[in-house]
Each structure stands twice: as structure tokens, then as C-alpha cells.
Amino acid sequence: MSVFLSGAVVMTFELVGSRLLAPFLGSGLVVWTSLIGVVLGALSLGYWLGGVLADSRRDSDSLGLLLMGSGLMIALTSLLSEPIRAWGLPAGRVEVHSLLVSVVLFAPASVLLGCISPYATRLGISGLKEAGRHIGTVYAVSTAGSILGTFAAGFFLIPWLGSTRLLYLVAGVQVLLALPFCARRWMPLLALALVLAALTWQDSRSPEPGLLLDIDTPYSRVRVVRSHDGQGRPLNLLVDSPGGAQAASYLDSDELVFDCLRAFRLVNHILPKPRRALLIGGGGFAWPKDFLGWNPWSQMDVVEIDPTMEEVARQFFRHRPDPRVRVFHEDGRVFLNRRPGPYDVVFLDAFGTSDAIPFQLTTVEALHRVSEALVPRGVVLANLLGAPEGQGAAFIRRQVASYRQVFPRVFLFQVDPGLDKTSLQNLTLLALKDARTPFPQAAANIQPLRVRPDRPLTDDHAPVEWLARHR
Structure with a gap:
């Protein structure tokens, strides 16, 4: 025994x-x-x-x-x-x-x-x-x-x-x-x-100052802390890994905290009235609220692998049930393999940190599934974490190359153009399924980043953690 x-x-x-x-x-x-x-x-x-x-x-x-x-x-x-x-x-x-x-x-x-x-x-x-x-x-x-x-x-x-x-x-x-x-x-x-x-x-022992929740779920350790933004407004932050918060919500408002989610609003300048949307990576469920606030006629499917996150979002991030939102608790790639859709737009927001990138969502094979889930003039918007230059640029180049293998038009933007291009930051990737879809006029003043060609990522070879630490 x-x-x-x-x-x-x-x-x-x-x-x-x-x-x-x-x-x-x-x-x-x-x-x-x-x-x-x-x-x-x-x-x-x-x-x-x-x-x-x-x-x-x-x-x-x-x-x-x-x-x-x-x-x-x-x-x-x-x-x-x-x-x-x-x-x-x-x-x-x-x-x-x-x-x-x-x-x-x-x-x-x-x-x-x-x-x-x-x-x-x-x-x-x-x-x-x-x-x-x-x-x-x-x-x-x-x-x-x-x-x-x-x-x-x-x-x-x-x-x-x-x-x-x-x-x-x-x-x-x-x-x-x-x-x-x-x-x-x-x-x-x-x-x-x-x-x-x-x-x-x-x-x-007295809990860590500001700590509201610290639990283990079947998929991760989840910590919610009380903090403040740069103007002193109180908010709740979701921290499930190092390198910053993965979700945030003001205590008194549904206003978006993160600029990387505001960048997703670009979709309305490409598709004036998107009817069906897919979000892979629910997190604190901030983006579904904002998207449906701007597009009350729309419906959104949200894929969040961790069932516990929906309850955490209700308790700490002002998430409320909405008949226009369907939530699927499974891996994003598994969901895509079931060939769902068709969707007008697919949002990818599953890359919490550069040390834990879900490689199965980065490959050419996965992006073919994304393309198949879109209508003919569909749009993809992805929130990436990396650096345009220097350490972390290798992953960004390979990820852009993977999208270019599948989509005829691919653009990459800095969420905050004021940041140095060698610093780790959020980047927004825009992919258009139809080459005739015009570049949005609202983004005319935003200079897309020039990304030199590289090899695409595949299911057989996608060393994303290694790439995220190299130039």
C-alpha cells in the first residue's frame, strides 16, 4: 500500500x-x-x-x-x-x-x-x-x-x-x-x-492585498485582483499567468479597459452590419458586451475552454447572460474542426501570454478552418502578443506568414503606435477572405507594419514558445 x-x-x-x-x-x-x-x-x-x-x-x-x-x-x-x-x-x-x-x-x-x-x-x-x-x-x-x-x-x-x-x-x-x-x-x-x-x-494568513479570488480550475489557476487604472478608476483584473492581466472590467461601467479590444471595432468599418460573429477566447467576456452594444442586431458564438471562466466573469467582470450569445466550452481548434458557421467575422483573442500560446490556433491548418467558417467576404481580427522587431519578432513573422498562406490580404497594426517596435506589445492582425474587400478608410491614418516573408506555422512544426523568445 x-x-x-x-x-x-x-x-x-x-x-x-x-x-x-x-x-x-x-x-x-x-x-x-x-x-x-x-x-x-x-x-x-x-x-x-x-x-x-x-x-x-x-x-x-x-x-x-x-x-x-x-x-x-x-x-x-x-x-x-x-x-x-x-x-x-x-x-x-x-x-x-x-x-x-x-x-x-x-x-x-x-x-x-x-x-x-x-x-x-x-x-x-x-x-x-x-x-x-x-x-x-x-x-x-x-x-x-x-x-x-x-x-x-x-x-x-x-x-x-x-x-x-x-x-x-x-x-x-x-x-x-x-x-x-x-x-x-x-x-x-x-x-x-x-x-x-x-x-x-x-x-x-491575511490574503494578498487586493486579491479577490484565487482558485484552481480544470484548465488553469485563476486569480482576480482589485486594482486601478492610470486615472485612479477601480477595476478588477484577471491574472492567470505572468506578464499582465488577461481580462479587466471597471466596477461601474462596461467601458472597455484594454485598447487591444477597442481595435476589434475596426470590423464595423469593413462590415457595416455583421450578423454573426465568432469569438475564440472568452476571458472576462468584455468583447461580446461591447460588440453587441455596437451591433444590437448581431449574434455571437463564444468559445471559452474553461467553464469556470463564465461564472468568474459574472461575479467579477459584469458579464450578464444574453440570448444573442451562445457559449461553447471547448478548445477553439476542436470547435473549428466541427466546421461551424458561416460567420461574418471571427475574432481570435486566446493568446494570453507569449509563454503559453495555444499553437493549435496558429497554424495554416487551423487558419484554413477559420476561413471555411467565414462567409465569402468574411473578416478575421486577431489579438497577438509579440514584438514587431527584436525578441518575439520571430513568432509574429511566422504567424503573419501563416495567415498569408490562407488569406489574400493580411495587415498587422500596433495597438499603441507610440510603443517602441522592439517592446513586447499587443498587435492587431486583420485578414480579409476576399481580395476585393477594400482597406477600411477608418484605418487610413494607421500605418500597417511591414513584415518580411517567413515560413508559415504548421501542425507538424509550430515551436511558438521558442519563436516568442527569438528575433
Whole structure:
């Protein structure tokens, strides 16, 4: 049982680790690579150390100490997570930072967790006759526990308990597993008391100033904070990853906060009366309100992968049910693959940060699906995050090239033309399905950016996280 549950704890610990890192480092490929690599490396070291320890001493008390120690280290991981994650992030070096934070936070507990299986295996071997079968059984049981831990944590425990409480739960499980093995029973009981005391302390701390909500959903960790704009007006901000807010709403008005959403109003200068619209990336549901306010005759389908976001938007971002809005809770690419439509306009606003770009929405194949969902004179408006020049320009060039592969006319604008072109910023991409559609006169004073040709992104090769960090 100890081997089975420890296997479950390993995978739960790793999955929760991704949630601990996401608000500060993102949830992209680089962060996952660092986390998985560090945990695997630490487990590997633990397997070796556990084998060495099993050869030098063979008693159940040592197994109990390993179980108890791993539980205490998991609890310590939770205690230290916020101060360690708050280390200053070196600009452009998310690989180094995510690797360093993963080593400090997750390696110690993972080493001790890795020691358990080889040590338990050695305890159960009394002779060589059935050693192979016993070793295979132990590792099969451990793997079965890991499978259970993966599904239980991902499907149920993380959304239900959240990251912090789940860490303390698995820490407590490890400590309790030590109880029958320790000769000094008071030690695991004391360790359990320490775990409970640490949980109580973390739960009783004053919340972060301005923090209104901090929850784990099946798809992300969602934080809502109270803040103010440049003029001092109070607003709520949605923060689900580093690098700024992904949604915002004034407390007393449906006025748009972000200029990147105001840029979407360009559609009315191209299509005077759009009837059907599709928005991929609901977020705080600010754009559907604004679009339907300007176009009361229209209908909009909103694709938002996280069902929790709709309730969060109702509670904190003035989202109200509207019979003209249909909401679909699924991945944007999956929705497009069902060939919906036809729509007059498709808005793409699913790129929250440059570290967690949904690559499946950036490729030529995805954009063909977007084109198929449009009427013959349809329009696409996409909110991109990157830099026209310098670091991050590689992604923008490849993304524009992908659109040019599908649409005859493609334009790229700075949302704020006053920003330096080498700085990370919001960019608006306009794609026209019909080459005869005129360039909107309202944008005549906006100079489209010149983007040099590059290779398009494909389902087979779309290294968007890497491109977002290179020129």
C-alpha cells in the first residue's frame, strides 16, 4: 500500500507543481519541460540512493523515515513556494528561471519519493528464487498508483481542493504511511502535527492585498485582483499567468479597459452590419458586451475552454447572460474542426501570454478552418502578443506568414503606435477572405507594419514558445 500510494503522490506532486509555477512563470512548454525534467532527474537520483541505502541497512524503520521525510518535504514545498517563485525573473531567460525554481522547490521531495520503491523492494526480498517477480510486482504497483494519482489529481482533486490544500493532503498521506513502519511512533505523529500546523498557518494568513479570488480550475489557476487604472478608476483584473492581466472590467461601467479590444471595432468599418460573429477566447467576456452594444442586431458564438471562466466573469467582470450569445466550452481548434458557421467575422483573442500560446490556433491548418467558417467576404481580427522587431519578432513573422498562406490580404497594426517596435506589445492582425474587400478608410491614418516573408506555422512544426523568445 505504501508503494502504491507513494506512486500516486509522485504524479499528484508533479501536476500540482505546474499550478504553483503557472501564475509566476506561465504554463508553456518551457515550464513543463523544466518541471518534468527536474522531477525525473530527482526520482532517478532517489532510485539510486534508495538502492544504496537498502543494501547498507535493511529495516522497516528506515522505510518509515523515508515516507515521513517525503511528506515533510512536500509540506515544506508549499511553505516555500511563494517566496521562491517571487524571485525576480531574468528578462528573456525563462528557461533558466523555471529550471532553477523547479530544482529548489521540487527536487528535494522527489528524491525522497524516489527512494521509497527500491527500499521497499529490498525489504520484501528474502531470496533470489522469486526476486524478479517481486521486483516487477513492486514497480507495477507503483506505476498503477501513479496512474491513479494522475487521473485523480487532474480530473478531481486539483479543481476540488486547490493547489495548497492538495499538497498538504498528500504530505499527510505520506506521513501517515510511515506510522506502521516507525519504531518510534511519536515521530510520524509529530510530523503530522507539523503538517497540520503549517496548513493552518497558510490558511489563516491575511490574503494578498487586493486579491479577490484565487482558485484552481480544470484548465488553469485563476486569480482576480482589485486594482486601478492610470486615472485612479477601480477595476478588477484577471491574472492567470505572468506578464499582465488577461481580462479587466471597471466596477461601474462596461467601458472597455484594454485598447487591444477597442481595435476589434475596426470590423464595423469593413462590415457595416455583421450578423454573426465568432469569438475564440472568452476571458472576462468584455468583447461580446461591447460588440453587441455596437451591433444590437448581431449574434455571437463564444468559445471559452474553461467553464469556470463564465461564472468568474459574472461575479467579477459584469458579464450578464444574453440570448444573442451562445457559449461553447471547448478548445477553439476542436470547435473549428466541427466546421461551424458561416460567420461574418471571427475574432481570435486566446493568446494570453507569449509563454503559453495555444499553437493549435496558429497554424495554416487551423487558419484554413477559420476561413471555411467565414462567409465569402468574411473578416478575421486577431489579438497577438509579440514584438514587431527584436525578441518575439520571430513568432509574429511566422504567424503573419501563416495567415498569408490562407488569406489574400493580411495587415498587422500596433495597438499603441507610440510603443517602441522592439517592446513586447499587443498587435492587431486583420485578414480579409476576399481580395476585393477594400482597406477600411477608418484605418487610413494607421500605418500597417511591414513584415518580411517567413515560413508559415504548421501542425507538424509550430515551436511558438521558442519563436516568442527569438528575433
